Amino acid sequence: MNPGTLAVSAILVIIVGLVIYKMIKDKKSGKSSCSCGGSCSGCGMAGNCHNTEKSEVTGSATVSKQIEDRDVIKKITVRIDGMMCGMCESHINDAIRSNLNVKKLKTSHVTGKSEFMTNDVISDERLSNIITKTGYKVLDIKREYIS
Numbered sequence: 001m002n003p004g005t006l007a008v009s010a011i012l013v014i015i016v017g018l019v020i021y022k023m024i025k026d027k028k029s030g031k032s033s034c035s036c037g038g039s040c041s042g043c044g045m046a047g048n049c050h051n052t053e054k055s056e057v058t059g060s061a062t063v064s065k066q067i068e069d070r071d072v073i074k075k076i077t078v079r080i081d082g083m084m085c086g087m088c089e090s091h092i093n094d095a096i097r098s099n100l101n102v103k104k105l106k107t108s109h110v111t112g113k114s115e116f117m118t119n120d121v122i123s124d125e126r127l128s129n130i131i132t133k134t135g136y137k138v139l140d141i142k143r144e145y146i147s
Contacts, residue, residue: 073146075117079139080131083109088136095134100127112139117146 083089089107092114096105100122107114114131128138 082136
């Protein structure tokens with residue numbers, strides 16, 4: 001390998017490493033992964049990644065309107081009884097993924113919880129039925145709206 005190719009390769013590896021480092025740092029600090037910078041006007045996500053409220057200016061007052069529930073990102077945490085191992089986690093994950101449109105699904109038998117993000121409206125009854133059919137018991141369902 002000649003020195004020129006080696007230098008260019010090293011520079012590319014450094015650039016890729018810095019980009020990955022910045023993405024990880026932004027993710028840990030809670031910044032959005034989209035590239036609109038928070039203004040969303042020309043973004044394909046158009047308001048789905050930042051705010052749970054839209055504002056309208058009427059005269060000198062600003063009136064907030066809640067976006068429909070289906071447009072809001074929700075973090076749902078389900079406390080589950082009966083999970084004993086990694087296979088139990090897999091059964092829960094498979095059931096949730098095959099029945100619901102979710103993102104960032106994480107289930108732990110150690111904590112007895114399953115957490116995921118979704119934009120869909122999911123009733124407690126439907127979620128409980130999905131998990132109960134796998135042989136586990138739902139203890140509690142908690143929703144957190146992400147802004």
